[in-house]
Amino acid sequence: MNRERTFDLLIIGGGVIGSSIAYHLANDGFDGRIGVFEKDPTYERSSTVLSVGGIRRQFSTEVNVRLSKYSLAFYQEFGERMETEGGRPEIDFKPRGYLFLGSEKNWPILVRHQAFQKLLGVETQLLNVKETLQLIPDLNTEDLVGSSFSAGDGYMDPHSVLQGFVKKARHLGVEYIHQEVVEILRKGDRLEGVKTKDGTTYVSSSIVNTAGPYAGEVGRMAGIEIPVVPVRRMVYLVKPSRLFDYDLPLVIDTSGVYFLHEAGKQILTGKSRKEEPPGYNLQWDRTYFNEEIWPSLGHRIPLFDELKLMSGWAGLYEMNQWDFNGIIGEHPEVRGFYMAAGFSGHGFQQAPAVGKALSERIQLGRYETIDVRPLGYERILEGRKVLEEEVI
Numbered sequence: 001m002n003r004e005r006t007f008d009l010l011i012i013g014g015g016v017i018g019s020s021i022a023y024h025l026a027n028d029g030f031d032g033r034i035g036v037f038e039k040d041p042t043y044e045r046s047s048t049v050l051s052v053g054g055i056r057r058q059f060s061t062e063v064n065v066r067l068s069k070y071s072l073a074f075y076q077e078f079g080e081r082m083e084t085e086g087g088r089p090e091i092d093f094k095p096r097g098y099l100f101l102g103s104e105k106n107w108p109i110l111v112r113h114q115a116f117q118k119l120l121g122v123e124t125q126l127l128n129v130k131e132t133l134q135l136i137p138d139l140n141t142e143d144l145v146g147s148s149f150s151a152g153d154g155y156m157d158p159h160s161v162l163q164g165f166v167k168k169a170r171h172l173g174v175e176y177i178h179q180e181v182v183e184i185l186r187k188g189d190r191l192e193g194v195k196t197k198d199g200t201t202y203v204s205s206s207i208v209n210t211a212g213p214y215a216g217e218v219g220r221m222a223g224i225e226i227p228v229v230p231v232r233r234m235v236y237l238v239k240p241s242r243l244f245d246y247d248l249p250l251v252i253d254t255s256g257v258y259f260l261h262e263a264g265k266q267i268l269t270g271k272s273r274k275e276e277p278p279g280y281n282l283q284w285d286r287t288y289f290n291e292e293i294w295p296s297l298g299h300r301i302p303l304f305d306e307l308k309l310m311s312g313w314a315g316l317y318e319m320n321q322w323d324f325n326g327i328i329g330e331h332p333e334v335r336g337f338y339m340a341a342g343f344s345g346h347g348f349q350q351a352p353a354v355g356k357a358l359s360e361r362i363q364l365g366r367y368e369t370i371d372v373r374p375l376g377y378e379r380i381l382e383g384r385k386v387l388e389e390e391v392i
């Protein structure tokens with residue numbers, strides 16, 4: 001028997017982006033029934049729980065700085081905001097700062113970005129070599145001229161953040177439907193609903209695509225080309241021969257390798273592989289660490305010449321091949337089709353602000369808190385790119 005249910009708004013993808021949108025809509029007084037489809041309630045393969053959970057305000061475009069600024073303040077109050085009768089979520093936020101290391105080559109870029117960030121109210125500091133060494137005494141600075149440090153940025157447990165959003169959204173009346181959407185029903189430029197794998201039809205004229213790495217596929221279900229593809233990223237957990245007796249900030253080396261402290265003072269590290277082909281590949285391999293990451297780690301911190309690779313994992317970036325930034329807003333022709341996808345490695349940190357922005361767009365028809373129009377789908381149709389120089 002084919003079943004049919006009716007909603008006022010349907011969200012496809014219950015990761016951090018979809019759940020933040022659901023929470024913000026409900027919290028901002030959305031008058032109607034919201035359904036969130038999530039095909040994998042364990043979230044085992046979702047980008048959110050496989051992310052490193054970092055948040056930084058060091059970006060080179062205004063919209064990205066503003067999104068992270070709003071989101072940082074939000075995450076600082078996450079426990080209070082997400083509290084329910086079941087308690088407060090603990091997201092283990094570590095505000096140790098982000099430290100971009102500067103060589104002769106990238107120093108002028110860091111200087112330019114720092115001045116820009118300052119204009120937007122972010123107190124990024126330029127540190128000379130001596131000051132950088134005060135933060136990390138074990139650093140090899142022979143090829144460095146300084147660093148750029150944003151105190152207060154940091155990282156947290158993405159799984160707890162996601163659970164916090166989901167619980168609070170449900171508490172506010174949002175329904176999570178553990179089904180895979182396989183079809184979007186569209187007549188001309190009007191949306192009529194979706195169909196799930198079990199054959200149920202969900203009627204709605206408003207649909208939000210927050211399917212993360214699957215956003216391109218979900219777009220195609222509606223006949224809309226969204227240039228988002230899955231691209232594997234690997235993370236490695238290593239144990240150095242001597243554990244530091246101080247806390248590291250999240251460091252971005254000039255080689256592109258990043259590293260930070262994990263529980264027990266182990267080190268979490270990774271580096272985006274430029275030539276990684278698109279695909280749903282979650283295979284984790286050690287070779288990439290041995291060949292591409294370890295040499296850079298050992299160069300930057302000689303102590304890392306000796307370490308034990310403990311474990312790691314692979315997750316998927318939802319890569320926007322157009323310009324490596326989020327695509328946020330309503331489709332200009334297919335009204336009622338909203339999207340928030342393609343964050344290309346910086347979606348976790350932007351989730352609170354993206355949720356707020358889409359809640360405003362859906363309920364008020366405009367953005368009030370942050371103007372995310374530069375990230376609208378229109379830019380793809382019009383051939384405009386948002387050129388963000390600080391994509392990790």
Ligand SMILES: Cc1cc2nc3c(=O)[nH]c(=O)nc-3n(C[C@H](O)[C@H](O)[C@H](O)COP(=O)(O)OP(=O)(O)OC[C@H]3O[C@@H](n4cnc5c(N)ncnc54)[C@H](O)[C@@H]3O)c2cc1C
Nearest residue numbers: 013015016017039047048051052054181212315347348349
């Ligand atoms: C290794 C790694 C490290 C990262 N580190 C950071 C970081 O430090 N900081 C940062 O800001 N970002 C980081 N990111 C990026 C970040 O994880 C993503 O930008 C963010 O999690 C995207 O959230 P999402 O909700 O869009 O996607 P997801 O979490 O993937 O959620 C999408 C959900 O949609 C569901 N879905 C898909 N299709 C369907 C369908 N047809 N029907 C029903 N459900 C469906 C999926 O099951 C999935 O759960 C990292 C990513 C990786 C892989």
